[in-house]
Amino acid sequence: MKKRTFLSISLGLALTACASSIAMAQTTLRIFTGGQQRPDVMRKIADDYEKRTPGVKIEVEVGGATSEQQQQYLNTVLASKDSALDVILIDVIRPAQWAAAQWAEPLDGFLGADKDKIMARYLPAYREANIVGGKVIALPYFADAQFLYYRKDLLEKHGVQPPKTWAELQAGAEKIMKAEGNANLSGFQTAGAPIEGTVCTYLVPMWGAGGSLTNAQGGLNLGSPEARRPFQLWADMKAANVTPPNLAEIPTDRIRQNFQAGNLVFAMNWGYVWQRTQNDADSQIKDKVGVVPLPGFTADKAATCIGGWQLAVSAFSKNKKAAFDFAMYLSSPEVAKAQAIAASHLPVFPEVYSDPDVLKANPWFAQALPVVQTARSRPVSPAYPRVSEVIRTNMNAFLAGSKSADAALADMTRDLGQVIR
Amino acid sequence: MTGPFMTAKLSSLERSERRLGIALLMPAFALLGGVVLYPIAALIRMSFSENKLTEPWMAKPWIGFENYWKALGDHRLWEASWHTALYIIVTVPGAVALGLGLALLANQPFKVKWPVRLGLLLPWALPLVFAGLIFRWFFEYQQGLVNNLLIWIGLSPVNWLTQEGPAFFAICVAIIWKTSSFAALVLLAGLQTIPKSLYEAAEVDGASKWNQFREITLPMLKPAIIVALIFRTITAIQTFDIPKAMTDGGPGNATETLAMYIHKTTIDSLDFGYGSTLAVLMFIVSAILTSIYLRHTRRDPSAGRH
Known part of the structure; x- marks a missing residue:
């Protein structure tokens, strides 16, 4: 008995050694x-x-x-x-x-x-x-890059063209939401939670207005009128109820989920959304999706985040x-x-x-x-994590309604000023 | 080795026992030194240096008190400290009060004791971040249970997690729920040491239940309540997981605690120098509060009544 145990142990050891030499x-x-x-x-x-x-x-x-x-x-x-x-x-x-x-x-x-x-x-x-x-x-x-996803079926039903400007988007969304009368249907969503994607929620409309975070000398450029445009844009959309009241808790993939569940007319999101809406088993909107470049303040001047x-x-x-x-x-x-x-x-x-x-x-x-x-790049810097945090935190506070545009812009200027000089 | 304890009167047996005792204590000392003293010393040293992982070419120069001067003028540090203080003020008494209720309930002479005790233990055994995630789902705007209830009784839904006041409230509810069970366990142990005869005597004298509670239960429970308050305060200073999971400090930085700010500075922004300074400051506050409590408990709690 004892002998056999010994034998099986040594055999086991030999096998293990063999297996590990293969793994090597x-x-x-x-x-x-x-x-x-x-x-x-x-x-x-x-x-x-x-x-x-x-x-x-x-x-x-x-x-x-x-x-x-x-x-x-x-x-x-x-x-x-x-x-x-x-x-x-x-x-x-x-x-x-x-x-x-x-x-x-x-x-x-x-x-x-x-x-x-x-x-x-x-x-x-x-x-x-x-x-x-x-x-x-x-x-x-x-x-x-970020694109504008839209519900092809809803736009066709209500005679709305895929928008080229933010104003057209807002008008189209309002028209469709009113005609559909569905309380769950939201007009437009972009990332508003304090996450990386929310940096683009600020930068895209600023770029679209012709602004830029830094000037030619690499200094901070938040004093320009263009730096205010994103706040105005999202405030207008919120006032018109085109964006949902909880925009500030919505991260990127939640937009995709809401869109895919049929609860969203327009979505600002990345390329991966297309395949999910067309192939996911739970997608309610297969073959009902269109994709166009993001709108701008004027039709000829749009921007997107790379x-x-x-x-x-x-x-x-x-x-x-x-x-x-x-x-x-x-x-x-x-x-x-x-x-x-x-x-x-x-x-x-x-x-x-x-x-x-x-x-x-x-x-x-x-x-x-x-x-x-x-598509444009977010600022390139070794201290990018800090840059991102300042922008997304202030944007999140603004979208939540806990900071005014003036306060958010002032805080961004103060905190980014320590990183970008 | 000489000292007041090493006298010639000790027999060789006593001396060898003493040596054995010291030898047996050494591993514990070494462990404490390795996991408590060394990290604290390293933290304090790092707090006097500039140490940014995002700029390794800057090396790690000694900069004296520069980080500390920066902290004094750091509005975000003051905001985070203020939020942390608010959490302490609300959730420490909240958790102990709720815990007292739970402990009184669990102390009732139920025939089957385990369901109540299990209910007490479960929240305590749950990891903090799970509790945070569960409550985040409760308080979510669209899918949340709380808003569903509000709509059901005919009210309009509330943006719980993206408005300062409601977010603070929601986080406090989660923390109180999560930590009250620990307070309840401590208080339950205290309740069970109160002799039944006291209540029987009070009963004979015709004291009402409320008077029994006020005159017997509360005074006898005072040591246990203080222990619960101390432990709860120490953990409340370090509040991190639940607000992290529920709001990540949002909206903006409105619900950010000291521990979250340290985490963001150190792990997200990779500024180890300044992060260490913040951690040292938090350590000092924590040590002061703890020592105040300890001084208070060192006095015999029953001494005052005799």
Whole structure:
């Protein structure tokens, strides 16, 4: 009896040793992505990569739904120089901060002599966003911009054209809401909760009015009349009940949920919404959705926030080469096409927009390319988290009605003045 | 080793026992040193330096009291402190009062005791952030239970979480609900030490229930109430999870507490130097309040009555 126990234990040990030596030959890479950036699609792409790259196993770690929730977690992981993550999906606003904090491994060494050739394939905005101080900090995964989603069926029913100006949008929304008489139907929603997306809720109308956060000398430019326009715009919409009274508690994906449930006429949101409205089982509005560029104060002058997600190789990864190879694969036209079809993620390569398969899944991509090409960047700064916090907190307080436009603007000027000089 | 305790009178056996005692205490001291003293020392040191992870090329220069001068003029620190003080003023007595009610209920001679006791324990066992999320759903504008109730009885819905007053109220309700069970547990233990004979004697003398409560229960329970107040105050100074989950400090910074501001400065903005300064200030306030309470309890609570 005793002998047999001994035998089975030693056999077990031998097997374990065997299994672990197999595991040794295998590289396990861990990629971090946000809950809103379609981890399911990432998983499928990773499965393909595992098949074509024997010896590499990919684990997908899913973080919070919003950009700043993800960054909060990543801050703790990376500030402690944790090697658990190899490839990390980061928001387009982060490369400058990541370069400054030395969290992203510069990829120039891996790209080698082909660096310029490889980077030249991307849309210029993404090439520029990912090169900080001459170094390639990350590779673009997918592009993004904010668009105006609208209920095609409701607009047609009530004879409303897709709006080109905010005034047309407000008038159209009021007309439809009045005629429908549905208490649950809201006219327009944009992010109002204290989250990253709310920064764009402020910047988009300011840019549309011809303003800009900083002047030519890089100083703060909040004294201009354009800096007041967003407050006026959202106050008007609130007064007309076009935006719901609880706008200040609405984050990005809640807008998508409200829209998808059929409770919203117009939504200002990112590219991913299209695929969800067309394919989700719970979508009430399949085939009833239209997408156009965001309106402006005048029809010829609209603006939108540039978004999109980048692949950074962690400076603390123990498998940087393998991580880079995987990032290169994820940042290829082939994967861009797969993502465009499976998730309506906007491609970072201009030629993919005219791919027939992509256009079949996303007919609106034909007019999306010029929007992405002209979309504007949020301020680039290593201290961006602070810039973002000041703007979104004040915008949130204003939308909630707890701060007047004057107070919010004054507080923004005071607090941003400490970061942007 | 020499000292007042090491006298020649000690036998060798006593001396070896003493050595063993010290040796047995060492791991606990080492642990305390590692997880309490060292972090506090490191925190204080860091509070005198500039340490921004967003600007690693600036290194970590020693800047003396600069962070502290900055804190004095930091309006947001004062606002956050004021909010924290309000939470303490409202939720500490609130939780102890509700806890007293719950404890009295649980102390009733029910035949089956476990349902009441389980009801007492559950909120206490629930993680704070869960409680915050649950109450956030309760108070949400569109899907929230509270607004559904308001509409049902014919009132108009309230923007609970995006208006200063209602948001503060909603957070206080959540904190009081969550923390009253701990107060109740402490008070229940106190209630059970009160001898039954006191009530029997009062009964014989014809004292009403209310007078029994005022003249017997409350005075006898005073030590337990003070313990509950102390523990509740210490946790209330650190209020973080529930407002974080319910409003994230919003609208604007209207419900932000001291602990949340420290978290935002340190983890979101990666300003470890200034964040440490704020944490040291909070530590000082917390230490002062605790020592006031401790001084108060060191006096025998029954001494005054005799």
